[in-house]
Amino acid sequence: MNIFNRNTTKRHLKQFEIEIAELLSSEFPEFKKVIEMSELNGINFMEKPQGINLTRSYNPKVYGEIKRNHNTCFNLVGVSVFEKKTKKYVPIKLGYLHDALNIIEIPNPKQFHRIYDLNNTKVEKIEIKNIKLENPEKAIVLKILNEIDLEKLSSLDLENTFEIEIDGQLFFTIIDMEDGNYIAIDKERIIYRLNHDQNVRVKKIAENPIEFFKIYSDKKSELENIMNQ
Known part of the structure; x- marks a missing residue:
């Protein structure tokens, strides 16, 4: 044997x-x-x-x-x-x-x-x-976004949020750009664009969710230029 x-x-x-x-x-x-x-x-x-x-x-x-x-x-x-x-x-x-x-x-x-x-x-x-599938990352992101009203939260892709690690840093996706790229947030409430096609894969785009919603109002097209910067 x-x-x-x-x-x-x-x-x-x-x-x-x-x-x-x-x-x-x-x-x-x-x-x-x-x-x-x-x-x-x-x-x-x-x-x-x-x-x-x-x-x-x-x-x-x-x-x-x-x-x-x-x-x-x-x-x-x-x-x-x-x-x-x-x-x-x-x-x-x-x-x-x-x-x-x-x-x-x-x-x-x-x-x-x-x-x-x-x-x-x-x-x-x-x-x-x-079997009902719970998303534990959603609860984390909702806690990070606790001061954002329901209308704004509904414009985000929170049901499918997941944790992603890039160069040792953790992010939670909040908008899926549907091409393998994302808008994401970290636990410090900073918003980033994650683009695997760019030389700089991670780039900060807003200091906090309130600042982010000044440039985003439920239309992903508003983020296209930011994604490619």
Whole structure:
């Protein structure tokens, strides 16, 4: 027995998530798309419930699209995997976050690749249960913007806000310019434009939200020149 291959690894799970995405490509074409846009960067074995947690990484431009177009969280049943010992297909429960495989609920998760044939799966009746997805960054940004009235807040993209780190500095997106660039705020309440196409990726555009709303009144076109400076 290969002592370096005792537990299930990222390699096994990459193989499995591709297998499932292919199997469900007609019902969920977004699964394959998200796999192509991201990278499986970690796995954790869970005890309650027993299973495997998968984590992914995205570059900032891609993550904006993920938050905008793949803002999902749901459990999926109806997929079965072939169990080597019993020669039978065993149903498993899968969890998806942002249309990416996030949770596999199974007994003996460390032996997943040994107990089951990960290349031998089938689909029966698919059912999904949507889970309300909370955005913890939204609460942070609302606290930063606590003196701004609701009308102005409604002009911002706060539902899909996320934290982004550039050169060791943290920002929270507040307007998605829909081209991989953003207007963002930091915890000091300073407003910046983030443009990955410019030599200077981060540039301060307002000392505080009140000053920012003097140049912005709910039209992204008002920010185009600033984004390219």
